[in-house]
Amino acid sequence: MNIFEDYFDLLKQLIRSPSVVGAEYPYFFTLKRELEELGIQTTLYEGMLVAQGNDPNSGYISSHVDRHGLICTGPNEFQYAAYISKNKGDLTGKSVSEQTYYSLVDRFIDQSVQAYNQCSGSYKGIGQITSSYVCDRRKNLIFEIEGLEDIQANTPIAFVDRLSSDDEYLSGQLDNVVTNAMVIYFYRLGYQGTAFFTAEEEAGKSWRYLLEWFQRFDINTQELLIVDTSPYTEIEMLESRDIIFRKRDIHASFKSPLLKRMTNICKKHKIAYEYKDAYLKEKNKEAAQKGFAKSSLGSTELGRIILATKGMIQGTTLQIPTINYHTTNETARIKSITQAIKILRNLYLF
Numbered sequence: 001m002n003i004f005e006d007y008f009d010l011l012k013q014l015i016r017s018p019s020v021v022g023a024e025y026p027y028f029f030t031l032k033r034e035l036e037e038l039g040i041q042t043t044l045y046e047g048m049l050v051a052q053g054n055d056p057n058s059g060y061i062s063s064h065v066d067r068h069g070l071i072c073t074g075p076n077e078f079q080y081a082a083y084i085s086k087n088k089g090d091l092t093g094k095s096v097s098e099q100t101y102y103s104l105v106d107r108f109i110d111q112s113v114q115a116y117n118q119c120s121g122s123y124k125g126i127g128q129i130t131s132s133y134v135c136d137r138r139k140n141l142i143f144e145i146e147g148l149e150d151i152q153a154n155t156p157i158a159f160v161d162r163l164s165s166d167d168e169y170l171s172g173q174l175d176n177v178v179t180n181a182m183v184i185y186f187y188r189l190g191y192q193g194t195a196f197f198t199a200e201e202e203a204g205k206s207w208r209y210l211l212e213w214f215q216r217f218d219i220n221t222q223e224l225l226i227v228d229t230s231p232y233t234e235i236e237m238l239e240s241r242d243i244i245f246r247k248r249d250i251h252a253s254f255k256s257p258l259l260k261r262m263t264n265i266c267k268k269h270k271i272a273y274e275y276k277d278a279y280l281k282e283k284n285k286e287a288a289q290k291g292f293a294k295s296s297l298g299s300t301e302l303g304r305i306i307l308a309t310k311g312m313i314q315g316t317t318l319q320i321p322t323i324n325y326h327t328t329n330e331t332a333r334i335k336s337i338t339q340a341i342k343i344l345r346n347l348y349l350f
């Protein structure tokens with residue numbers, strides 16, 4: 001872990017900065033400061049921060065910045081931010097998080113939360129979740145919070161989060177601050193290409209912001225790389241999978257020369273990898289044999305971009321396997337993170 005001490009110090013810092021879905025701008029400014037200290041040019045657009053080194057066309061890496069949290073929607077009323085009414089138009093019902101949100105009902109009882117100003121990021125109060133339930137009329141999770149009774153509507157509420165670690169695992173609200181830190185750390189190692197930090201991925205909107213940037217500058221590429229986490233159910237599954245790739249999602253097939261180059265790197269350095277779509281297909285076969293419902297192949301940012309551009313923009317994914325997805329105890333192996341950084345170094349720097 002000492003080799004990547006700078007990375008983990010950065011991660012500890014970033015995870016303390018709130019970034020609730022739809023209220024990410026204070027966090028954008030945190031990232032902006034870190035990047036500009038490295039001499040990296042940054043530009044803030046609607047829904048996205050773009051970083052560019054001295055050779056911006058040498059790579060296109062994207063990582064979403066939003067984390068799950070709550071939003072005050074009325075007097076002492078708090079809803080799950082990703083699923084409030086203004087976001088539902090961009091949700092298709094096919095993402096993993098949408099299909100599992102009913103399972104989140106009891107997950108955050110007794111969780112400490114903090115309210116913050118969505119423009120400045122300034123602290124506005126702290127509270128504790130005392131109960132939660134599903135409102136079938138609004139199709140959302142409703143939370144009751146002690147200590148934030150005077151908070152006004154449209155105030156974001158973040159889960160109070162701290163990074164914990166041992167010799168093998170990291171835990172916290174990792175999705176997707178773990179890859180935000182990875183991209184900034186990669187600039188510290190010498191990366192000079194372009195990186196995108198996108199908002200509202202959990203609400204199904206980030207792909208629109210990313211696509212608009214490529215359209216704005218009339219750029220097409222076959223080498224867009226999305227870095228992310230990938231959920232699994234048991235900690236034993238993390239021990240046999242260092243890195244997760246994808247060949248497709250529900251929207252499109254991923255066809256990029258980056259995938260072959262990354263799998264070759266994995267073979268050379270004995271990095272264990274798996275294709276998530278193949279894993280899900282196999283699980284669906286087993287489910288069908290037992291009469292259980294099938295799982296979706298998932299709706300991803302990349303798949304929507306490929307579909308919208310009819311393949312003019314293509315790419316692939318590099319994902320870190322985790323368990324306890326979308327909680328403040330999401331857990332990843334330290335080895336997976338260091339192996340992902342090794343792949344990036346071999347892909348872009350060596």
